[in-house]
Amino acid sequence: xxxxxxxxxxxxxxxxSAEGFSYYPPAFTKAVLKSLCRxxxxxxxxxxxxxxxxxxxxxxxxxxxGYDVTGIDISETGIQKARERYPDIRFEVQDATALPxxxxxxxxVFALGVSVANTRDLGELHRWLEHLMGVLTPGGTLALLGGxxxxxxxxxxxxxxxxxWGEIKGFIPSWATQVRGPWLTHFRLxxxxxxxxxxxxxxxxxxxxxxxxxxxxxxxxxxx
Numbered sequence: 001x002x003x004x005x006x007x008x009x010x011x012x013x014x015x016x017s018a019e020g021f022s023y024y025p026p027a028f029t030k031a032v033l034k035s036l037c038r039x040x041x042x043x044x045x046x047x048x049x050x051x052x053x054x055x056x057x058x059x060x061x062x063x064x065x066g067y068d069v070t071g072i073d074i075s076e077t078g079i080q081k082a083r084e085r086y087p088d089i090r091f092e093v094q095d096a097t098a099l100p101x102x103x104x105x106x107x108x109v110f111a112l113g114v115s116v117a118n119t120r121d122l123g124e125l126h127r128w129l130e131h132l133m134g135v136l137t138p139g140g141t142l143a144l145l146g147g148x149x150x151x152x153x154x155x156x157x158x159x160x161x162x163x164x165w166g167e168i169k170g171f172i173p174s175w176a177t178q179v180r181g182p183w184l185t186h187f188r189l190x191x192x193x194x195x196x197x198x199x200x201x202x203x204x205x206x207x208x209x210x211x212x213x214x215x216x217x218x219x220x221x222x223x224x
Contacts, residue, residue: 005074005095008115012075016055023057024187030061031191037065037108039180039195040141040221046107049135051096052114056082056089062110063089070106072096097128101135109136112145118161126173133224144171144220151212163218165208171220178223184208184216 023029042048044066050059053071055078063069063086072094073079082091094100096116109132111117116128132142149162168182181199184207189198197203199219207216 009074009076012054012073012115013077016075016078016081021054021057024191026061028187028191029058030064032187033058033061034065035190035195035198036143036145036219037062037067039199039219040108040143042067042108042141047105047137048108048110049101049106051109051111051132052116053082053091054078056086056091058110058112059089059091060086067108072099097131099131099135103134104137105135107137107140109133109140109142110145111143113147117144117146118159120161120163120167122167122170125171126175129173129222130175130224133222136224139223142222144218144222146218147215148218149212149215150208162215168218171218173222176222176224180221182218182220185219186217190217 024032046067048062048067048069050062050069050071053059053073056071059069059071059082070090070092071082072092074093074095076093079091079093082089096114111132117125119125129142129144136142147160148168150165151162152164153162154160155162171182172179183199183201184204185198186207189203210216
């Protein structure tokens with residue numbers, strides 16, 4: 001969203017006060033996240049930062065997989081609901097562009113559909129990714145996930161950019177020493193197929209030929 005921070009906060013406070021996001025069922029989502037973590041090489045028991053956690057749905061499923069999870073969101077309403085629904089998980093109101101955590105605080109940063117990534121300014125995106133990398137332990141992994149129809153257009157019912165494949169390839173920052181992806185996939189594929197088949201170059205090429213109106217899931221894994 002190319003808006004002021006306060007407008008973004010107001011939008012999400014109102015959004016979470018109403019219906020909020022729709023999610024796949026827990027068992028389905030658990031299989032997806034387990035597949036992603038396996039692909040990223042993140043072992044249960046490690047420390048995970050869920051950036052843009054909303055009302056805590058993904059945080060709770062990551063916790064059920066055995067991870068030590070901290071969920072953050074800029075929306076006080078979202079965090080309040082997350083704390084009410086999942087009182088055993090740490091949730092904090094934080095700005096994802098100004099994290100207060102020290103280097104080495106987390107082993108895995110999980111960033112799915114975060115509004116900060118909703119930009120065509122690749123310099124801005126790279127600076128934000130580097131900021132996220134700053135809270136990771138040496139050897140830690142950052143997973144950036146998003147959605148796109150690859151059309152280059154803004155979604156009809158939101159301000160979300162549907163980045164083109166050329167833009168998605170530009171997500172990779174020059175400072176990254178280890179890069180896996182970006183891949184195009186879909187949660188249904190991640191649930192049905194093993195990570196080696198659902199997140200790879202062949203699947204990405206196939207997904208590029210799916211009709212443009214179909215939303216793919218973007219997966220990018222970074223180390224620094």
